[in-house]
Amino acid sequence: MENTHMLSLHQLSKRYGPVQALKGVSFDVPAGSVFGVLGPNGSGKTTLLGIVMDVLKADSGTYAWFGQPPHHSLRRRIGTLLETPNFYHYYSAVRNLEIAAAIKQRGHDDIERVLKICGLWARKDSKFSTFSLGMKQRLAIASALLGNPEVLLLDEPTNGLDPAGIAEIRELIRELGRQGTTVIMASHLLDEVEKVCTHVAILKMGTLLTSGHVDEVLASEDMIEVNSADGNKLEQVLNAMPGLRSLRRHNGGFQAVFDNGQTAEQVNRYCFEQGVALNYLALRKKSLEARFIELTN
The missing domain is CATH 3.40.50.300 (P-loop containing nucleotide triphosphate hydrolases)
Incomplete structure (x- = not known):
């Protein structure tokens, strides 16, 4: 070759x-x-x-x-x-x-x-x-x-x-x-x-x-959805978390996207260490369709 x-x-x-x-x-x-x-x-x-x-x-x-x-x-x-x-x-x-x-x-x-x-x-x-x-x-x-x-x-x-x-x-x-x-x-x-x-x-x-x-x-950014009893405190904690790219409110909780692919487990541990207990935690994979439409629109 x-x-x-x-x-x-x-x-x-x-x-x-x-x-x-x-x-x-x-x-x-x-x-x-x-x-x-x-x-x-x-x-x-x-x-x-x-x-x-x-x-x-x-x-x-x-x-x-x-x-x-x-x-x-x-x-x-x-x-x-x-x-x-x-x-x-x-x-x-x-x-x-x-x-x-x-x-x-x-x-x-x-x-x-x-x-x-x-x-x-x-x-x-x-x-x-x-x-x-x-x-x-x-x-x-x-x-x-x-x-x-x-x-x-x-x-x-x-x-x-x-x-x-x-x-x-x-x-x-x-x-x-x-x-x-x-x-x-x-x-x-x-x-x-x-x-x-x-x-x-x-x-x-x-x-x-x-x-x-x-x-x-076509890497889809994974979004992590979280919620807790104290939404204001959760928002403060997430905003201070290293690697956070974006945070937005969603269905009464928050959707977070991280630059370096934090796992749900890491987010959970970080929040707990900062005194916030999560009552909801889910990983949402962004679809390739969404990524392609984003690229070509």
């Missing part, structure tokens, strides 16, 4: 007339990650994928694959599924992949492997027209995996699928990640990124809001 980053973006910008599709976007995709580019429709995700695949030209900024400036030979190390491939309805899965391998000029001896990875080996001789939506998308991913690329690039891989198909594709992406393939996928679904990805970059109207490990970026 030449670099621990499969892909690095530095200040990428792209404008279409009056619309600034990308504004100085920079982030790194670690090797072996399942990296989600998350944002509502129109946030610049597809433009970003188009630039790093050399389909579109950036107005300014640079990017590097495998620590190297882009050049044609690197394309062979990247598998892409940016739009639905045109498979022949009356040909079998194997025949369709033979045609795909011929077009790509690689992967002829790889068909059995990719069909097995994508769970389609048992249906290798079935016509494409007999496949469910999820199976059709799995065949598309199998085609992108021909030639054993180090990185797989997917644009909204579950779009248009039924719930069963969505579950199949998500599990396949997780499995590819476990096997060490770096997957970069654009999605507008928070739920998808949360369930599938290890890392995320969140875009809004062409601007990068944040990027990093999913657990850190």
